[in-house]
Amino acid sequence: MRRLLTSLVIAMTIAGSVPALAAQAVPPGNRHAEQPDIPGASVRRxxxxxxxxxxxxEKVYDLLSTDHELMGKIKKVSNAYGINPIHVIGAIVGEHTYNVDAYDRLQAYYVKAASYAGESFRFAYDGENVDDFVDRPQFAACNGKSDSYTLWSCREDVWESDFRGKTIGGKSFPNNRFSAVFFQPFYAGQTFGLGQVNPLTALMLSDLVSRVSGYPKLNEKNAGSVxxxxxxxxxSLAFVAASIRRSIDDYKEIAGVDISDNPGVTATLYNVGNSRQRAAALAxxxxxxxxTVWPxxxxxxxxxxxxxxxxxxxx
Incomplete structure (x- = not known):
């Protein structure tokens, strides 16, 4: 049902059945006078x-203010994806304030990345590889989608509607997100690197990153490359910028609002994900x-x- 409603709203918006909002610019600043509650898991961590x-x-701010090489990379990748670099800064600051600790310098992230080189990983749940899982007949409607974003978004929708929290053919599936069940082989809530990108998000954005930045396309059968x-x-910075670019485009194309001048909204979407579904809900x-209801x-x-x-x- 969720998949059907999302698809209908997106289709209606594109067809013009939903009144066009002419990409109204979201006002600057916060809609909430006080900071919304921080999740308990983040507080406990x-x-x-x-x-x-x-x-x-303060630690991540110090990293950004003293590492001129990193800031240069942020500006360069932001320009490539046509976004203001403040959005990339917002994503990095948010992740390292609420989810992980920042390293003292950029080089430490390269060292950490090297520690994963040569490791053997696979994306699976209960012995079933994800590439076998998405070959199930429930995913047939996704097979014609060639773009990685629409393909994996479709597969995520099918997971939500047909598998999440259900027992299919005698096999029970957890009541949890697709990314948490199949794409986190070490522990729940797992994200990585400077941008704290999760593997499913990387697979979704693979085509965009390949097209803009020239990096090889990712494949779920090769978890190591992901x-x-x-x-x-x-x-990782390319995927951060691509994620923000995708959120801005989703909200403009589906909900008719322009979030490109409100870094708090783009940071929120970077944190919670699912910009396509959220834009459809707003529409x-x-x-x-x-x-007009603002995000x-x-x-x-x-x-x-x-x-x-x-x-x-x-x-």
Whole structure:
């Protein structure tokens, strides 16, 4: 049902059945006066490492303010994807404030990436490789989709509607996200590298990154190449920029709103993912309400807008 509703809203928007919003620009700043609640898992993880969110923010800010090589790479990749570099900064700051600790220098990310070289990984659940799983008949509607973004988005929708939390052919599937079940062989909530990109997101954005940055296309049968892409700082930055570019385009094309001047919104979408489905939900809400409903920032995006003047000073 979720897959059908999302597809219908997207189709209606493209066909013009949903009133066009002429890509109205989202107003600057936060919609919430106070920061929304930070998830308990993030709070516990931060306390467990005997630090605070303020200290983690300061650490990643120091990395960005002192590593001129890194800032140069951020500006270059942002230009390639046609986005303001403040969006990439927002994603990196958000991830390293709420999810992981920043290293002191860019070189440490290269060292960490090298530690994964040669490792043997595969994407699977309960002994079933993901490439065999998506060959099941439930995924037949996805087979004609050649672009990696639409292909893996379709497969994710099928997972949600046909498999998540269900028992199919005697096999039970967890009530969890597709990325968490099949694409995290080490532990739940697993993301990697400078941009903290998860493997499914990398597979979705593979064609865009290959087209713009020239990196080889990724394949789910070669998990090692996927990990290399999201661990290597240079390639990872391309995926960060591509993710933000995709979110901006999804909201403009599906919901008729332009989020490109609100880094808090793009940071929120970088954090929560599923920009296509969220844009469709916003389009439906605007259509039913008859008035403009703006996308809202979460705790992660709220911080970026709140610190925006300071972060812009990095550029």
């Amino acid at each position: 931060t306390k467990g490492t005997k630090t605070t969110f303020d200290l983690k923010y 990990y290399k892409a999201i661990m290597d700082p240079d390639i 439906a809400k605007n259509h039913s309400s008859g008035t 809202e920032e979460n705790y992660y995006g709220w911080l970026i807008n709140d610190k925006l003047d300071e972060l812009k000073g990095l550029l």
